[in-house]
Amino acid sequence: MERKLNFFKIGLISLTVLMTLLFLSEAISLGVLINYSLGLVILLVLATVGAAAFNFSENPAKGKNFIIGFLSLLLVFAICYGISEVTIDEITKEVVAGSRGAEAGIYTLYVLIFTAVAVLLYSSFKRIYR
Numbered sequence: 001m002e003r004k005l006n007f008f009k010i011g012l013i014s015l016t017v018l019m020t021l022l023f024l025s026e027a028i029s030l031g032v033l034i035n036y037s038l039g040l041v042i043l044l045v046l047a048t049v050g051a052a053a054f055n056f057s058e059n060p061a062k063g064k065n066f067i068i069g070f071l072s073l074l075l076v077f078a079i080c081y082g083i084s085e086v087t088i089d090e091i092t093k094e095v096v097a098g099s100r101g102a103e104a105g106i107y108t109l110y111v112l113i114f115t116a117v118a119v120l121l122y123s124s125f126k127r128i129y130r
């Protein structure tokens with residue numbers, strides 16, 4: 001099973017590198033790259049939820065923590081989606097499909113990084129002053 005997962009992981013990484021190179025060589029548009037990225041995010045969310053459901057069946061106490069964290073993440077993403085704007089292609093003057101979701105994902109990443117750094121600093125100062 002581990003060998004299949006490693007093969008799948010290498011395949012996803014290779015496909016992502018290929019998509020990036022195709023975009024840089026202007027063989028595919030920005031919309032295709034954004035949709036591919038959103039597809040990867042959906043795949044990651046499904047894999048995470050599936051693993052959590054499996055763990056929840058084995059240990060319900062830890063499953064509750066995951067549900068609280070997942071709902072918090074969905075709330076942050078919904079707020080970020082609300083404040084994000086669509087991207088308009090300068091050449092064709094059309095809205096780039098999926099751009100609002102991608103921008104919301106970037107804002108969510110910023111919030112998660114800020115939260116992680118704040119918790120890290122808090123725990124470090126708490127440890128120093130003990």
